Amino acid sequence: MTKTVIIGAGAMGLAAAHYALKLGHEVDVIEADAVPGGMAAHFDFDGLSIERFYHFVCKPDRPTFALMEDLGIGDKMRWRDTSMAYFKGGKLHKWGDPISLLTSSLLNPVEKFRYGLQMFLTSKRRSFDDLENRTAKAWIEGGAGRSVYDKLWRPLMDLKFYQYADDVSAAWIATRVRRIGNSRKSLFQEELGYIEGGSETLVKALVDSIERQGGRIHLKTPAERIETEDGRVTGVRAGGKLFPAQAVISTVPTPFVSSIAPDLPEPSKRAYEAIRNIGVICVVHKLKRRVSPHFWVNIVEPGIEIPGIIEFSNLRPMPDTVVYVPYYMPTDHPKWSWSDEQLADESFGYIRRINPQITEADRLASKVGRLRYAQPLCEPGFAAKIPPVRTPIEGLQIADTCFYYPEDRGVSEGARLAKEMARAIGTDHQPRREPEFA
Template sequence: MRIAIVGAGIAGLSAAYDLAGQGYAVTIYEAGDQVGGLASGFRDAAWDWPLERFYHHIFTTDHAIIELTNDIGMRDRLFFRAPVTAQWWRGRGYALDGVLPVLRFPGLPFIDRLRFGLTAFYLKFITQNWQRLEQTTAMAWTERVSGRNVARVIWRPLLEGKFGPHADEVNMAWLWARLRARSFQLGYFRGGFQAFADELCAACVRRGVQVWRQTPVKSVCQTATGWQISAAQHPPADYDAVLVTGAPGLLARLVTTLPAEYLGQLRRLNSMGAVVMTIALRRPLTNGIYWLNLPKDEFPFLALVEHTNFIEPDYYGGDHLIYCGDYLDPNHEYFRLDASALLERFLPALRRINPAFQPEWVRAYWLHRETYAQPIVPVNHSRNIPPIATPLPGLFWASMSQVYPWDRGTNYAVELGRRAARVMHEFAGQYQQTVPSGY
């Protein structure tokens, strides 16, 4: 069987690695000039390591990506640390990355700190019934269990920061999964996540996978015997099966023969986009904080991530690197403003975080945007998610919308890609039974 994969993100590469290992002839089409998808990086001339366009790390509980890291012989380049994560409250950041920091947090009375800690403990270590949790919203559940004060100070800012005007739609299973999968130690690769993506791609190539970069796919058309892909700078090519990775809108655009009912299901999968500005500073901004959650009603972005409080600035030419990131509706003005205009919006916030900050600290800045970055997960969302196999035989789809109830990320991209490979392998077994002898 000949298999085509559209997209060389982590899911597409993971699927290709397993499919090629099972003996299939796999070709990957990638529109960009490098692999990695949302985990891909960029590099300034002064840096030794590339940096992710969108901030990335993994957790000690991310078994899928750790297993794949072992499979491709890269385990010695993965390491874990425990950087400080904090919540902004009344003019400063307070760490909330452990039992004692939570108990010391002055934003809540002591009894509410206990309720917050017990709720988080229950969600992380006790309950496993996420199907029941998805039947109610996260705000309703946390108000009932943690109390209104805890929900207002802790849970609502988290949900509003992530989902903006959709915060009250999000179901409790998403919040459960977010807490369940987190660890205080965070993982990173020597050379960044681009190094991981490049090594995974190289492992695919060693198994015989063809990878066409800078080759956007124009259409995926069903034929009498399978599927045909038309792509830039390449003649149309025929395949027995196709896996499309990416947004629901991409699948709908590439395959115009999808049934109307299935198209309707795709269109009901709403998502937020991501806008992230990376700024190289000549001095550190925070006092050792890696991740600082910010209230959306006070700041022009959701998170301040000082990457070089996690990874030494030595790898980046001495730059102190910060991310100013936000999840926004794709029609938000941040998707239209140019980088310099957006920087002007963000600079006053940096001075508020550190009153000593001056614009002269900025050496360089970069702006990255993606309109499909965070699926919105309403009540009973599991009913909305299409399976990997589409209604059209031989056509498969894998996207971050299908990792639910887990949150999107590289670990679940690996899990999804390997799951897609298993589904396609099952299809291949049925396909081989229908192929005439000597075909």
């Protein structure tokens, strides 16, 4: 048994605690927020319990399914036919299947062939190591063509990454394409998943498992410092209290690492500080009327300064229409300082441009959420920038969502990495046969 402290009660931190307890370790989880779950946490949206930030499940997300089975909630997984579209020229263009591609007016015949071939081949690839040092722009232009990039990709990249748009990893983009491309029930039908009751169902099951196994979760307890002695962790100071520990797992965003782990060697701290992030402001609207029949709408329309909308109620059935409008941006962008009301009004105006039949009377409620470190900037060669999970300080492991690379953020990769970190507890950086889970 190793006395373990886990910093962060997001999905990865909670899953790490669950797996560590199964292996017989003693676990305390500390969390700055008043509720567990991190980006998967719910809030009360005018009487509806829903995620702060949208989540969906794809068929390749096997670690999610394994975790749910382990928690006894495997029967809560639900699948639904979904679709996506582009909004351009004042109208919606269905997208994402061969018929939509062939009949679309967005591309000419040569562009359709090149785009379709590149996306199909990407969905079948096992590895993207050869793309590690290429930009997404160069990869897409080399496959589908520059005109396709300019028409379908450039507006989205510009409105998510701004000044960094031309320096995004091709491996990261291709992995996202493969994940969505393989979440289908046929060549002609996309199928995405959700957990019955929302991600809160998973969070509650993790919390229940942790507490049932004797673990402790300390909310409103921000981490202040990881304590060390002779090059090994001895505990975590959090909320004015010392939590003694022989092992520590930190899952907080890498920008916080240098301040809470000041005893790390300077090269290690510089490595964490070199990982850049952008923020997200996510506006959620509850409406009387449906916006579109699609789950996801990419927007490439001049004058609309968002990359798309997610009509979540077209995935998870709800009494009213629920739409997420994400504003990804560097936190020095002027809109980051806008009021919630400004953002809600502007985003609702964009929704009305997509569906002019919607009026102000159709808006039931709006809510704005902000996350300063939401999306790591994964440039070409990013894999070499990621520090090892096991740090030079014995007993200390550090990981956040950028460690999922080339996969994107999500519960599945968090669950996979959580299990790996739990297995490494107590090994003191020495090779040892991995323990087996019951």
